Amino acid sequence: MKINSFRVALSLVAVSAAPYSAPAQTKLNGAGATFPAPLYQRWIAEFTKANPNVQINYQAVGSGTGITNFTQGIVNFAGSDAAMTDEQIAKVKQGVVLIPATAGSIVLAYNLPGVENLKLSRDAYAGIFLGKITKWNDPAIAKTNEGVKLPDTAITVCERSDGSGTTFVFTKHLSTINSDFKTQVGEGTTVTWPIGVAGKGNDGVTALIKQTPGAIGYVEYGYAKNNKLTYAQLQNKSGAFVAATAESGAATLNSTQFPPEILRAWPSDPDAKEAYPISTFTWLLLYKKYDNKEILGALKKFVTYGLSDGQKFADELGYVPLPKEVAAKSEAALKSVE
Amino acid sequence: MSETAVETSTGNEFRKRRLRFDLFLVLTWVTSAATVVTLVWIVWSILQAAFPAIASTGFGFFVNSVWNPNRNIYGVFPFLNGTAGSSGIALLLALPLGVAIAIFLSEDFLPAAIRQVVRFVVELLAAIPSVVYGLWGIAVVIPIVQSWGGFLTQHFGFLPFFAPPATGNSMLTASLVLALMVLPTITAISRTALVAVPKTLREGSYAVGATRWETIFKVLLPTAAPGIVAATILAFGRAMGETMAVAMLIGNSPRLTWSLLSPAGTLAGLLANQFGEASGMQVSALMYAALTLVLMTLLVNIAGELVLRHTQKTIAGIR
Numbered sequence: 001m002k003i004n005s006f007r008v009a010l011s012l013v014a015v016s017a018a019p020y021s022a023p024a025q026t027k028l029n030g031a032g033a034t035f036p037a038p039l040y041q042r043w044i045a046e047f048t049k050a051n052p053n054v055q056i057n058y059q060a061v062g063s064g065t066g067i068t069n070f071t072q073g074i075v076n077f078a079g080s081d082a083a084m085t086d087e088q089i090a091k092v093k094q095g096v097v098l099i100p101a102t103a104g105s106i107v108l109a110y111n112l113p114g115v116e117n118l119k120l121s122r123d124a125y126a127g128i129f130l131g132k133i134t135k136w137n138d139p140a141i142a143k144t145n146e147g148v149k150l151p152d153t154a155i156t157v158c159e160r161s162d163g164s165g166t167t168f169v170f171t172k173h174l175s176t177i178n179s180d181f182k183t184q185v186g187e188g189t190t191v192t193w194p195i196g197v198a199g200k201g202n203d204g205v206t207a208l209i210k211q212t213p214g215a216i217g218y219v220e221y222g223y224a225k226n227n228k229l230t231y232a233q234l235q236n237k238s239g240a241f242v243a244a245t246a247e248s249g250a251a252t253l254n255s256t257q258f259p260p261e262i263l264r265a266w267p268s269d270p271d272a273k274e275a276y277p278i279s280t281f282t283w284l285l286l287y288k289k290y291d292n293k294e295i296l297g298a299l300k301k302f303v304t305y306g307l308s309d310g311q312k313f314a315d316e317l318g319y320v321p322l323p324k325e326v327a328a329k330s331e332a333a334l335k336s337v338e
Numbered sequence: 339m340s341e342t343a344v345e346t347s348t349g350n351e352f353r354k355r356r357l358r359f360d361l362f363l364v365l366t367w368v369t370s371a372a373t374v375v376t377l378v379w380i381v382w383s384i385l386q387a388a389f390p391a392i393a394s395t396g397f398g399f400f401v402n403s404v405w406n407p408n409r410n411i412y413g414v415f416p417f418l419n420g421t422a423g424s425s426g427i428a429l430l431l432a433l434p435l436g437v438a439i440a441i442f443l444s445e446d447f448l449p450a451a452i453r454q455v456v457r458f459v460v461e462l463l464a465a466i467p468s469v470v471y472g473l474w475g476i477a478v479v480i481p482i483v484q485s486w487g488g489f490l491t492q493h494f495g496f497l498p499f500f501a502p503p504a505t506g507n508s509m510l511t512a513s514l515v516l517a518l519m520v521l522p523t524i525t526a527i528s529r530t531a532l533v534a535v536p537k538t539l540r541e542g543s544y545a546v547g548a549t550r551w552e553t554i555f556k557v558l559l560p561t562a563a564p565g566i567v568a569a570t571i572l573a574f575g576r577a578m579g580e581t582m583a584v585a586m587l588i589g590n591s592p593r594l595t596w597s598l599l600s601p602a603g604t605l606a607g608l609l610a611n612q613f614g615e616a617s618g619m620q621v622s623a624l625m626y627a628a629l630t631l632v633l634m635t636l637l638v639n640i641a642g643e644l645v646l647r648h649t650q651k652t653i654a655g656i657r
Contacts (some may be wrong), residue, residue: 061614062614064617065614068617161603161607161611162614163612163614165615187408188407188408190407190612190615190616192404192405192592193591197506197589198591198601200610204586211481211506212506
């Protein structure tokens with residue numbers, strides 16, 4: 001009796017361990033940034049409809065984890081908002097190709113019932129995030145909003161509690177335009193804010209802003225758009241007040257100069273008059289060399305699709321489509337993958 | 339002749355049983371050893387990953403109140419404070435309430451059927467996933483704290499605990515929701531302890547002329563004390579390790595504050611928030627924080643065990 005049940009158990013183990021016949025499919029695994037995930041998922045859905053023999057997984061685990069998995073060779077490709085540093089690239093034996101895949105803007109969304117079209121000067125929004133401006137009717141805000149009745153409400157600054165590419169880009173921009181911010185806070189995926197409440201993810205910050213009268217926080221343009229948040233026009237380097245749109249984002253990206261050897265740059269303070277001050281690329285990370293030809297072929301086909309036809313989904317999902325010149329550079333970089 | 343046959347058959351039977359017993363013994367040994375090995379393995383791998391941070395920050399990690407990954411400065415004092423503070427306040431609120439419910443449910447104030455329903459409902463609180471508590475906290479508790487917070491800071495702002503400005507996502511909000519989350523643990527274990535008090539004690543107390551409330555406070559509660567202490571410790575452990583609901587409600591600020599109405603942070607929340615995007619020394623520092631959390635829960639449990647043994651010894655005479 002006893003022995004019988006043991007045998008049954010053993011045979012069960014044997015059955016479950018037996019290799020089942022795999023379908024003739026190429027599987028691509030990717031992981032990384034959460035920000036471009038909705039767009040990548042859309043690309044995957046559309047691409048696999050046309051190419052049913054390819055199966056693609058993209059896990060939105062965050063840029064940091066994506067880079068770690070990529071370095072360990074667990075995934076075939078990764079996504080990162082902060083690209084990769086030279087140190088990180090040096091650790092990857094197969095070599096790395098950085099491909100700008102899409103772009104987005106970061107908006108300052110706020111919760112002030114009755115106040116629309118708020119204009120924030122560079123000093124004002126840097127001052128708010130430094131904790132120097134604490135009331136909505138502060139002269140620094142009132143100065144650029146003549147005719148708007150600003151309430152005597154306290155400002156609640158909302159920020160990201162988790163490490164994030166959004167924080168990285170936003171703090172990079174603030175550090176560029178404000179020397180106090182640079183010395184007191186600095187740039188990074190996680191910084192110690194001098195003031196405010198933090199929520200996890202773009203959705204966490206969105207919830208905080210929606211719930212707290214007098215709140216202001218930085219979120220991805222797409223989230224603000226989907227959640228119908230009100231967001232401010234920001235003053236750019238030329239002094240003009242610009243709202244986040246696909247056009248103003250594209251103007252920012254167009255002004256970006258890449259170094260010749262690698263497609264990695266952040267437009268942390270664009271010059272153009274019509275450029276929105278805080279826009280950024282997000283990258284796909286590929287190895288320079290793939291041993292498996294099937295994976296290489298499928299991956300190249302997929303990324304090519306994303307860089308060409310896939311770009312048309314960008315605007316409706318709240319991303320900034322890649323400018324033509326950048327898309328061409330990305331495709332050229334993709335060709336170097338073998 | 340027949341006698342010996344019986345003897346050998348029982349001997350066989352006995353031997354068979356011994357054999358089966360041994361197999362069972364081996365099985366239990368293996369499983370319990372595996373549990374211990376897993377725990378040691380977990381602690382060891384965390385320790386290994388934490389080592390660079392331990393080597394570079396040492397004890398300063400616990401007293402430094404700045405956590406700043408982009409400057410490579412790592413101190414967890416604000417998070418230690420937040421973890422201890424939120425769990426402590428939660429217990430302070432939940433313990434009297436939980437014990438009161440346990441007394442109510444173990445006495446015959448109401449018919450047994452109704453008590454059964456109440457008990458079921460309270461214990462059902464434990465079955466709610468923590469993310470749901472978080473959402474409920476956002477929807478219900480935060481607006482309440484927001485509207486009362488202004489009043490508190492205005493009238494009691496001179497106390498450091500109610501220093502302005504008042505925010506909805508704060509230590510107080512997290513503590514209130516945590517209190518609700520640990521309530522079933524306290525109630526269930528305390529009730530079991532109260533029910534387990536021997537009937538003779540109660541009868542003896544009535545026999546010498548004590549009232550019902552005298553019996554409850556002077557006889558039943560002291561006798562059930564070890565169980566209530568155990569309940570408190572388990573609840574404290576649960577509150578300290580609670581991640582999701584707290585991360586959604588506490589405001590996740592790394593700044594040190596004494597105000598209950600300011601955003602704060604806990605160790606568990608810090609780990610959940612920052613691990614995904616961490617790299618290099620930050621990973622190691624987070625592992626160090628994880629090790630701290632494990633050691634804290636371990637210490638709490640050891641302290642609880644000691645208290646439990648001590649009280650058991652002192653009341654052993656009563657029984």
